[in-house]
Amino acid sequence: MIETRDLVVRHGSATALDQVSLSVRRGEMVALLGPNGAGKSTLADTLSGILSPAAGTVRIGGRLAHVPEGRQLFPDLTVQDNLLLGGWRSGERDTAFVYELFPALAQARRRRAGVLSGGQQQMVAVGRALMSRPDALVVDELSLGLAPNVTRDLAGHIVRLNAERGLTVLLIEQNARLAFGMCERAYVLEAGRVVAQGPCAELAGDPRVVRAYLGGAIGGGTRS
Amino acid sequence: MSEFLTYLVNGLAVGCGIALIASGLVAIHRVTGVVNFAQGTFAVIAGLSASWLLGAGLPHGAAELAAVLIAAAAGLLTGLVAIGRRGTAPQSSLIITLGVAVLAYAVEIVAWGDQPRSFPGLPGSVTLPGGAEIQRHHLLVVAATAATFVLLTLFFERTYPGKALSACASNPYAARVIGIDVTRMGLLAFLLGGLLGGLAGVLVTPLRPISFDTDVLLMVNGFAAAVFGALRRPGLALAGALLLGVAETLAAGYGYAAYQTEIALGFMLVVMVVQASRRATIHEEAV
Ligand SMILES: Nc1ncnc2c1ncn2[C@@H]1O[C@H](COP(=O)(O)OP(=O)(O)O)[C@@H](O)[C@H]1O
Ligand SMILES: [Mg+2]
Numbered sequence: 001m002i003e004t005r006d007l008v009v010r011h012g013s014a015t016a017l018d019q020v021s022l023s024v025r026r027g028e029m030v031a032l033l034g035p036n037g038a039g040k041s042t043l044a045d046t047l048s049g050i051l052s053p054a055a056g057t058v059r060i061g062g063r064l065a066h067v068p069e070g071r072q073l074f075p076d077l078t079v080q081d082n083l084l085l086g087g088w089r090s091g092e093r094d095t096a097f098v099y100e101l102f103p104a105l106a107q108a109r110r111r112r113a114g115v116l117s118g119g120q121q122q123m124v125a126v127g128r129a130l131m132s133r134p135d136a137l138v139v140d141e142l143s144l145g146l147a148p149n150v151t152r153d154l155a156g157h158i159v160r161l162n163a164e165r166g167l168t169v170l171l172i173e174q175n176a177r178l179a180f181g182m183c184e185r186a187y188v189l190e191a192g193r194v195v196a197q198g199p200c201a202e203l204a205g206d207p208r209v210v211r212a213y214l215g216g217a218i219g220g221g222t223r224s
Numbered sequence: 225m226s227e228f229l230t231y232l233v234n235g236l237a238v239g240c241g242i243a244l245i246a247s248g249l250v251a252i253h254r255v256t257g258v259v260n261f262a263q264g265t266f267a268v269i270a271g272l273s274a275s276w277l278l279g280a281g282l283p284h285g286a287a288e289l290a291a292v293l294i295a296a297a298a299g300l301l302t303g304l305v306a307i308g309r310r311g312t313a314p315q316s317s318l319i320i321t322l323g324v325a326v327l328a329y330a331v332e333i334v335a336w337g338d339q340p341r342s343f344p345g346l347p348g349s350v351t352l353p354g355g356a357e358i359q360r361h362h363l364l365v366v367a368a369t370a371a372t373f374v375l376l377t378l379f380f381e382r383t384y385p386g387k388a389l390s391a392c393a394s395n396p397y398a399a400r401v402i403g404i405d406v407t408r409m410g411l412l413a414f415l416l417g418g419l420l421g422g423l424a425g426v427l428v429t430p431l432r433p434i435s436f437d438t439d440v441l442l443m444v445n446g447f448a449a450a451v452f453g454a455l456r457r458p459g460l461a462l463a464g465a466l467l468l469g470v471a472e473t474l475a476a477g478y479g480y481a482a483y484q485t486e487i488a489l490g491f492m493l494v495v496m497v498v499q500a501s502r503r504a505t506i507h508e509e510a511v
Binding site: 048050066068072073074075076077081084085086088089093128132 | 384387388390391394395397398399400401402403404
């Protein structure tokens with residue numbers, strides 16, 4: 001469903017992704033871990049077509065929607081309008097299913113998205129992505145800046161979308177515990193390269209992964 | 225009293241012209257985040273074109289329509305230069321529009337000469353019960369402006385394409401994430417800006433002759449009004465424009481004609497200082 005082969009992406013002259021190959025099969029939920037600056041968001045932007053590869057290939061077998069890092073809503077538009085605009089590509093104009101999925105948004109539909117809580121904003125971001133009726137979802141840092149119980153609730157929704165509707169998910173996370181709890185398989189990206197990959201159970205036993213992502217010293221790999 | 229009424233209606237008509245310039249500025253800024261300094265140029269191009277086409281024998285109506293379309297084309301052309309290259313920052317685009325406005329002087333002088341031009345507007349006048357006389361053309365300007373603002377507000381706030389256009393400036397990255405072609409939408413906004421500028425030009429020229437460098441006066445006034453609406457609220461921009469138009473016309477009517485530009489500049493400065501102290505509206509929304 002999602003496949004990259006030897007993908008190279010540059011920001012100006014800086015190489016953000018260097019020969020990245022990964023794949024997510026239809027209906028699968030796969031995690032992508034890595035410290036700040038590893039190139040995770042660059043990969044998400046490339047998958048959704050905002051950035052173009054300098055080399056290598058990207059293959060998407062269906063419609064892909066992107067929940068960007070930091071929500072990236074239209075703050076001065078209402079929740080309803082944010083959702084409606086999610087249907088720009090698909091032509092979907094019926095938002096009822098999003099409010100069924102996230103009942104908490106129903107009362108907020110006429111409010112400006114910018115004034116909502118972080119958790120509600122993330123729901124709008126996910127709902128807006130679902131409005132494009134996607135086959136695959138790239139979620140960039142679901143848990144960023146959210147309280148643990150809010151993150152758990154949202155994670156539950158993503159897991160159900162995957163299990164019940166067969167939505168393919170690439171879950172970009174810095175919180176490895178959360179990602180390992182949700183996915184079967186994971187990739188670890190560092191400085192633009194895939195440095196580890198495999199079933200989460202195996203990765204959770206890899207001393208390097210434990211040290212970097214499960215020991216609390218997260219974010220040590222930032223480069224300039 | 226009837227003299228005052230006449231000045232008032234004149235002022236409203238002048239204000240409507242300013243408002244139309246401001247509406248183009250708002251339309252372009254709302255979508256692209258760019259302050260378009262060539263907005264007055266679109267009006268000048270339309271005014272000069274209309275006068276030229278009428279001189280060439282085109283009937284009223286057809287000449288004005290063609291002039292507005294020429295201005296719309298100029299708007300699209302300006303957009304292509306200013307934002308056509310992907311990733312151009314709004315601040316850089318602003319400088320490019322200034323360049324376009326200056327370059328346009330050369331084109332206009334070559335095409336139409338450097339002398340002011342005008343053409344007659346809607347002929348005739350109506351007399352109000354109090355004895356004040358109002359030119360028909362002034363009423364036309366007011367009606368056209370009212371219609372434009374109603375349509376523009378409905379378009380941006382009630383229609384799907386209007387919301388998608390607003391989304392482009394609100395968060396260009398997010399707009400691309402959901403699949404909106406931000407550059408193409410920006411070009412559409414410049415086309416709309418050209419159209420609105422052109423409308424301003426053909427309506428205002430019969431009130432006051434226009435020459436290649438009138439764009440500065442139009443732009444100063446239009447920008448002052450647009451800033452009153454924080455460069456994104458058509459309704460507030462209209463209010464600011466009417467205020468300006470009336471103030472300037474009253475000043476001119478009672479013998480202070482030389483101070484018209486200063487009034488606009490002073491108004492703009494006060495509004496900007498007040499807004500800047502409330503919150504950094506212009507900066508925040510231009511970035
Ligand atoms: N728009 C940009 N221009 C220049 N460099 C960028 C840009 N976006 C990201 N980068 C750089 O690319 C690298 C990868 O960034 P990013 O993909 O955001 O990483 P992550 O999402 O893993 O934190 C970083 O070194 C970052 O500084
Ligand atoms: Mg990131």
